[in-house]
Amino acid sequence: MSDMIKIAVDAMGGDNSPKKIIDGIIHNHQSNNNSFYKIFGDENKISEIIKGKIDNDYYEILHTENVVKSTDSPLEGAKRGKNTSMWLAIESVKNKEADIVVSAGNTGALLVVSKLNLKMIENIDKPALSALWPNKKGMSVVLDLGANIECSSKNLLDFSIMGASLYTSLYPDDKPNVGLLNIGSEELKGNEIIKETYQILNDRNSNNYDFAGYIEGNHLMDGDVNVIVSDGFTGNVALKTAEGTANFIASELKTAMTGTLIGKISSLLNISNLNKFKKRLDPRLYNGAIFIGLDSPVVKSHGGTDYIGFSNSLDVCHRIVKGNLIEKIKQNI
């Protein structure tokens, strides 16, 4: 079992934890017995849920006393320090006792505690928060989603390299192309930093990716661009606006589809198709944002997801480690 991937799991973060975290581990183990789970949190609660469900060759529980709260500011979270499940899970990666760490807890605290414990990859100036987005042809990687409000052209170049490395670690057969999020497709649009980054990416030859120029918000989900690069402010607004739009449309659709008796009946007839549709857009499928730029990847699960969503973030962990993400970034930087 020495070639198993070791995932450090903060069991205490997010809503309804540790229950959903442990259920997520159990669910994940059913389709994947190449992961070993190092579970940090309240030993009593955790062992009650997990015992008998997974052979204990596949996990260990590391008891922790304290918890970072969702209401903590990033600094408050970090100050709770070494007794927390979050801190100790990250520390186990630092000490090479685990390959990767995942938490559904407080995002700001996770970023701060990760930066305190883990080293930056050489020549990367700032780490970025990235995620997978569905598009018409598959999935794309988008970064930064909020770790860095203001970014230089060097930061955006780093994000391009890291994003492309993440994409190839997840989809080893593809050479990705990289687009720069902007408000027009013409070279002269955008602010100075974006135009500067355009020039740098355009002049640079990379074996790692092709540069696809600017991409506008309305084309993010067309599927023609694999890696979408942005500063953290704009990226966060784009991600959340897409989420809000999807919610709005779903609620309008529900109202329309069930407005009349015929509507209700035909929606019932159409239920398998609607379920297929819902499945394709299920946010749990895309759960697991990846904080990259540190010498170990850190995965952030959505705090509000359920055990299926958390299990998907464990899949992301597995694929990233198998895909040698960190090595790929080091080669390409």
Add this chain to the structure above:
Amino acid sequence: MSDMIKIAVDAMGGDNSPKKIIDGIIHNHQSNNNSFYKIFGDENKISEIIKGKIDNDYYEILHTENVVKSTDSPLEGAKRGKNTSMWLAIESVKNKEADIVVSAGNTGALLVVSKLNLKMIENIDKPALSALWPNKKGMSVVLDLGANIECSSKNLLDFSIMGASLYTSLYPDDKPNVGLLNIGSEELKGNEIIKETYQILNDRNSNNYDFAGYIEGNHLMDGDVNVIVSDGFTGNVALKTAEGTANFIASELKTAMTGTLIGKISSLLNISNLNKFKKRLDPRLYNGAIFIGLDSPVVKSHGGTDYIGFSNSLDVCHRIVKGNLIEKIKQNI
């Protein structure tokens, strides 16, 4: 007929013009005979479409020789100068021969030519591009959508006042609230300019609007905030991302609903509900972005819309003039 609202129409901008513009005017006239259309463009083409369809008490054609192209840069467009339908339509507003102007042509050129011809409202530093967005409870006003890439806190304050004035000119019975687009709802998040604007809006008492604090992208369409304020870069990305998300979901839904025979039949049964849904989200309903801050409003129709969409932008013109938008801004600034 002297109390009719006079709308200067650039008939030559956008796809399939002047046909769709004139058809839009004819359609608009059917439900509204309080507008007089001053139509700028190719007289032969225009009169061929319009003659016999509307009594000529309701329009006049002002022949123009030249056209701003959609491929022109903003400056190229402006340099085509006084012979163009766009320039002359705007000039007629400047000369008080019309109350408002609308064009489906080149956005950048429209902004530049408007700024060259029209004066700024006193104490407003920069004009902004605003639009109506659908939400769960009705509509909201969002600005700036791309006229100003970088904005100061004074600009964002101006946008708040102008946006609230626009909202009350469209919905006279409501006192709107104003939200500032940001990446978190906590006071300490965001860049310095946004935090500064938060303080200014929070300290300022206005009869014109209430301040609702920060709003995140995922809540833009909840309907709790009536006026959403942002710099033009972020606003443009948000608008286009919402558009792209809606397109993506529509295409996924179509695939899912017609994937099987039962799916096809039940979608057919459900067609009136689906049509209601489509109608609610029809982008033509929201056509007509408003460039505000100049001493006359300038309305931009989407270039790709059809005659129904263009007719809706004529409705927007009518409502804005009736609602005394410019007077409202001057009172509140």
